[in-house]
Amino acid sequence: MNITIADPQPHTMAQVLKEILLFPANGAGICPVRDVLDRIGDKWSLLIILNLGAEENLRFNELRRRVAGISQRMLTVTLRNLEADGLVDRTVYAEVPPRVEYRLTDLGHSLTGVVIGLTNWATAHTPAIAAARARFAG
Amino acid sequence: MNITIADPQPHTMAQVLKEILLFPANGAGICPVRDVLDRIGDKWSLLIILNLGAEENLRFNELRRRVAGISQRMLTVTLRNLEADGLVDRTVYAEVPPRVEYRLTDLGHSLTGVVIGLTNWATAHTPAIAAARARFAG
DNA sequence: CTGAATCCGAAACGATACTG
DNA sequence: CAGTATCGTTTCGGATTCAG
Numbered sequence: 001m002n003i004t005i006a007d008p009q010p011h012t013m014a015q016v017l018k019e020i021l022l023f024p025a026n027g028a029g030i031c032p033v034r035d036v037l038d039r040i041g042d043k044w045s046l047l048i049i050l051n052l053g054a055e056e057n058l059r060f061n062e063l064r065r066r067v068a069g070i071s072q073r074m075l076t077v078t079l080r081n082l083e084a085d086g087l088v089d090r091t092v093y094a095e096v097p098p099r100v101e102y103r104l105t106d107l108g109h110s111l112t113g114v115v116i117g118l119t120n121w122a123t124a125h126t127p128a129i130a131a132a133r134a135r136f137a138g
Numbered sequence: 139m140n141i142t143i144a145d146p147q148p149h150t151m152a153q154v155l156k157e158i159l160l161f162p163a164n165g166a167g168i169c170p171v172r173d174v175l176d177r178i179g180d181k182w183s184l185l186i187i188l189n190l191g192a193e194e195n196l197r198f199n200e201l202r203r204r205v206a207g208i209s210q211r212m213l214t215v216t217l218r219n220l221e222a223d224g225l226v227d228r229t230v231y232a233e234v235p236p237r238v239e240y241r242l243t244d245l246g247h248s249l250t251g252v253v254i255g256l257t258n259w260a261t262a263h264t265p266a267i268a269a270a271r272a273r274f275a276g
Numbered sequence: 277c278t279g280a281a282t283c284c285g286a287a288a289c290g291a292t293a294c295t296g
Numbered sequence: 297c298a299g300t301a302t303c304g305t306t307t308c309g310g311a312t313t314c315a316g
Contacts, residue, residue: 013250017192020257021204032260033184033253039267041179043289046171054155060298066159071290076299086270097297098296107266112151114252114259115171119158121252122174128245129177132224181309198278209310214279235277236316280315288307295300 039085044070044078046115049104052088053112057103087111177223182208182216184253187242190226191250195241225249 023032040046044067051066052058058066064075079102082088087108093099104112161170178184182205189204190196196204202213217240220226225246231237242250 013247014192016254017188017250020254021188021192023261031185032264033188033257034181035264035267036256036260037179037181037184041175043172043175046175047169050155050159050171054152054159064298072299073291073301074289077289084271084274085267086273087267092298095297096296098299100298107263107270109151110263111259112155114255116151116154116158117252117255118174119171121249122170123161125245125248126170126173129173129223129225132245133222135224136222210279211281211311212309215309230278233277236279238278278316280313282313283311285310286308288305290305291303293300293302296298 039081039087040111042078044074045082046118048075048078048082049087049108049111050115050119052102052104053109053115057091057101060100060102063102082108177219177225178249180216182212183220184256186213186216186220187225187246187249188253188257190240190242191247191253195229195239198238198240201240220246 040049047067047070048063051063060075060079063079064070064072067075070078079088079090083090085107086105089103089105089108091101091103093101178187185205185208186201189201198213198217201217202208202210205213208216217226217228221228223245224243227241227243227246229239229241231239
């Protein structure tokens with residue numbers, strides 16, 4: 001199955017965007033785009049989702065190793081937020097030493113498609129952005 | 139034309155994510171995902187791109203009105219960054235009073251597909267997230 | 277109209293030390 | 297192993313003021 005994002009014809013694309021912007025939530029108080037960015041737009045959420053999506057489940061320190069550079073504190077904080085948002089499930093096993101497994105919920109899995117789209121765009125256009133920055137700076 | 143994001147079968151999705159994570163940039167210094175988030179993951183970039191994508195071009199104060207709540211400073215700052223990244227084009231007309239038009243570049247337009255995907259996910263699952271938060275808090 | 281410059285409070289993040 | 301608690305730094309963004 002393929003997922004259709006949008007028709008690439010410029011004027012049709014513009015039409016889709018207009019409809020999005022006409023959505024009642026926009027202009028008023030809360031906007032869905034803002035909302036989702038407030039949750040996954042931080043420094044670590046997306047990388048955690050990416051890694052959890054690649055495996056059935058991961059333990060705390062396994063995840064810590066995979067998400068290079070994250071501090072223990074930020075891993076804990078970010079995981080708690082993702083759990084609160086219903087994107088991640090946390091399972092504690094009453095063992096010694098303790099074992100805690102994290103896995104994506106169905107809601108979390110539903111995000112991975114979007115994440116992949118974002119990642120593909122990023123990898124494809126990072127060189128163009130770098131070139132633009134160099135041009136702008138020079 | 140349709141854009142294929144991914145096969146929705148869980149194990150295949152996991153495979154796609156694994157390949158993404160194996161990409162040389164990850165684990166090393168710079169990661170494309172992190173890179174794109176550093177640029178459009180802030181408070182206003184995505185909303186500006188959304189609005190510019192809906193029109194041919196927009197003047198500074200037109201944009202200011204549409205992006206509800208943005209301060210003059212942040213509109214300027216964000217537009218400069220988007221311009222530096224090659225996502226937005228800025229055209230100054232030597233008139234009095236001055237007129238400045240902003241429009242998406244081709245690179246900017248290429249992002250709108252991703253943005254639409256993100257927005258669709260957001261609008262579809264915002265209620266589920268809200269419910270999860272309520273559950274978590276209670 | 278479209279900015280630039282400055283100031284300041286809030287929030288995000290990292291480092292470190294400690295715990296069941 | 298998987299956290300919690302505290303602290304200090306940095307970054308972000310809003311308000312305000314001034315200018316071409």
